[in-house]
Amino acid sequence: xxxxxxxxxxxxxxxxxxxxxxxxxxxxxxxxxxxxxxxxxxxxxxxxxxxxxxxxxxxxxxxxxxxxxxxxxxxxxxxxxxxxxxxxxxxxxxxxxxxxxxxxxxxxxxxxxxxxxxxxxxxxxxxxxxxxxxxxxxxxxxxxxxxxxxxxxxxxxxxxxxxxxx
Numbered sequence: 001x002x003x004x005x006x007x008x009x010x011x012x013x014x015x016x017x018x019x020x021x022x023x024x025x026x027x028x029x030x031x032x033x034x035x036x037x038x039x040x041x042x043x044x045x046x047x048x049x050x051x052x053x054x055x056x057x058x059x060x061x062x063x064x065x066x067x068x069x070x071x072x073x074x075x076x077x078x079x080x081x082x083x084x085x086x087x088x089x090x091x092x093x094x095x096x097x098x099x100x101x102x103x104x105x106x107x108x109x110x111x112x113x114x115x116x117x118x119x120x121x122x123x124x125x126x127x128x129x130x131x132x133x134x135x136x137x138x139x140x141x142x143x144x145x146x147x148x149x150x151x152x153x154x155x156x157x158x159x160x161x162x163x164x165x166x
Contacts (some may be wrong), residue, residue, distance in 0.1 A: 003163075004136075007017070010163035011034065011040060011133065015145070016155060020138035022100055022117075029089035029132035032111065036132070037162050041063060051076035051150045059145045060103055061157060062114035069156040072131065076150060080112030088130055089119035092116075095125040100133035108121050115142060119144050137140055 004010040007025040018084025024033040039045055044064040051067055052060040057071070061067065075147060088108040095101060095118050103114035118125075135142060145155045 002005050007163035007166075009037075010136075011163050013045075013082060013164050014158040014160075015138075015141045016158065017144045018088045018138055018141040020117075020141050021157050024100075024132045025093065026080075026129065028091045028093055029102075029130050031086050031088055035083065035086060035113070036115070038083075040160045040162050041165065043156050044081060044113070046071075047097070047156055047158070049073060049076060049150075049154035049156045050145050051154060052116075052130065052150065053145050053147045053151055053154075054119075055147050056120055058116040060114060060116040062103065064084045064113045068139035069154070073103040073150055073154065076154075076163050077114070080114060083112065085109060085122050086111045086130075089132070090127045092107060092127070092131060093131040095122040095129065095131060096134075097121055098139050100135070101125065102130040102132060119143065131142075135139060 011022040012019040026033040048067040050061040066075040102111035104111040
């Protein structure tokens, strides 16, 4: 029995300071939620660093191509997965503190594997970046992620799992 209301749509990220639980929003952004679960189930996010962490703004991670801890992180933030990019799924859900957003290039339909967690309400991002989840537990661990662009010693996602599989 899972501790989460909807374990199939809950992502559990293990960080050095503790566990973060994210409730996905499949009714709002089905393709983005499916992609995150697919990559989590493949273990693609395990060991990936937070390569862009801006105090008062957000923590970005998910570059499964260039963002592995212990690797050459100079290109972290420039890659994605081997899967096709996702079409934007913009909605009226605001980019509030703790929401999960899809990182992308200037092309709105270029999201792939990278995502960010908002440290604060960032409403200037509304309807420009797909929101597809929100932190439901462990936001204090997100707040503790080492800052930098990139951080000198970046924190990593030790593991990323779908709660239903844990």
